[in-house]
Amino acid sequence: MALTFPRRAGRRRFTRRDLVVLGVLLGIPVLLDITVVWGPALASIGLSFTAWDGIGDIHWVGGDNYGNLVDNYPPFWPAVRNNVLWLLFLGLIATPFGLFLAVLIDRGIRFSRFYQSVFYMPVVLSLAVVGFIAQLVLGTDQGALNTLLGNRDDPVDWLGDSRLNIWMMMIAASWRHVGYVMILYLAGLKSVDPALKEAAAIDGAGERQTFFRVVLPTLRPVNVIVGVITVIEALRAFDIVYAVNKGRNGLELLSVLITDNIIGEAGRIGFGSAIAVVLLVVSLGSIVTFLVQELRGARET
């Protein structure tokens, strides 16, 4: 990107004071960025090659932590699988559903204000709170759902059965995610020029064609934001499973494994850092790919 300054007479000169002001105003954010974001990230990468219990000396162990992670830590692969599942579920089901709701409401159906507030309501709750609500609804002995089903003799173990619980968690997390996506798209849809739709209709495009060929491409900035939010939400998912069962027994996620190893009495800081590095690589990878694709697409249209 090229910035063009309006040319004044002669070369633009920075006075000493300008330089000081610029230096301070740029320097503070850069310094903060380095100390708060890149410092810890690099430290984690460094620590991931060591064994450290958080108290004694730090011992260099090379790539041992990574070897153990892949091959001698049973929760690791389930966690990777769950993170991917979470990403796919949010990306392929929750996000499109949010878009669908936004389109419905945007068409001005009756009580649209009411629906809008109802769907948006869960967004104000933190995921930990959503986790508690999920427990009230899905508990084995006293949960609302099992009470409703009246299956006291053979209750469904919604949160304890490791084949079921991850799906329950993703549904609960989506309950919140859908509202978020809906409100973003709603704002986007309101700003789509109605003339575009009219033009498409005059050209003989059907409803479906109009939406996919005309409306959705004009929503590109919103798409980028929604996409990034979806990826981030999927990778940082933590509080909801932690609230339910500390992220064990089928609810393993990378973020939980990091916490288990670093926080708490465990003190496997080197090992936990190795998991953190994996998560860092995965998040950077998916965010960068997504942004590159979207931005390239934007240039082509």
Add this chain to the structure above:
Amino acid sequence: MSRRSLLRGAAAGACMVTLPALLSACGHGPGGNRNQVTVGSNASDAVPRKAYAAAFEAYRKQTGKQVKVNTKDHNDFQENINRYLQGTPDDVFMWFAGYRMQYFAQKGLLTEISDVWASFSGFSDAIKEQSSYDGKQYFVPYYYYPWAVFHRRSLFQQRGYQQPRTWDQFIALAKRMHKDGTPVAFCDKDGWPAMGTFDYINLRLNGYDFHKALMAGEEAWNDNRVKKVFDTWRELMPYYQKGALGRTWEEAGQSLQQRRTGMVVLGMQHPGTQFPDDERDDIDFFAFPEIDPSHGQDAVEAPVDGFLAAGKAKNIDGAKELLKWLGTPEAEDIYLRHDPGNVAVNSGADTSGYSALQKKSVELVAGAKQISQFLDRDTRPDFASTVMIQALQDFIRDPKDVDGLCNRIERQKKTIFSQPVG
């Protein structure tokens, strides 16, 4: 106002916001006050919190010394203990006996209190061993709660159930309970309750010495003796209530109270909290049944809670003085008057106010040849929390693959125990 002066103002503002924070980071906290001891407490529940407050108030009345208690949430306290002890800990803090204390002693994060122990009387050798590392004492035991099989006395009378003494009788009873529609209560959503059953089967089958060696990483987890523990446990599995991995210990206790389950392996303080006051007398227990006659019912799992002086304590004299008082029988009496879920460690403590359940607990522990703490208190914390919780949950989910499970545990154990300490 021009743009430039606005910028200058903003920059100055930013400096004013950040500077004090930087400056204060260099300052020092207030030094130790001679007449005040600080105590870090993990007693965040109402009952123990009140009971401790009563005990420290009694100390203040007797000595005129203030005790300042900093209470943190029980789990938070546990999770932050490493940083807490390395940062600015309180003079005295609450913690657990056994390996979990010895780990910190080994790291030099505790103050040795052998001189305080010299004045103690009324503690058994088994308790002293649990309070020591490398022959030196670091821990003042305060109370304990034994693990056993708890049930409702009235349900046993009504159905004509007999308290079993051997494993075969126990399994027969479990089978009958299951048929009668009140299965054995079981829960492991929290990750630790199942450890109690594992420990007991191991202690009954292989004895206390093997338990200790296994926990210390000296015996292999894929040893046949460990596999036999899981095989024996599997005999009980069909008679458990379903869905243990989705059930908290509170829910298991409530199912016992509501007569939906027949009995449960838990610690003494657990079922009581789920029973209304007027039904607590109906709770009874029996010792975990004998499996191998050569080990009988020798060992009792009875986690001991107590106090330690932090290595970085500011007021060490004050801390030792308080610890000395906490080791006396009357200090324990004051606490237990307010918390009937536990039993005093000191044999000189006044047991006349005890409930029938507490009295029976005293007998149980007094008759024990060995006292174990608990799986997560007898082994390295990193091993307990990142390997064993998951492994036992795996077993509950799929009790058939014992070989695979034991091999996985052993491989992870080797990595963890081979990590250099210190």
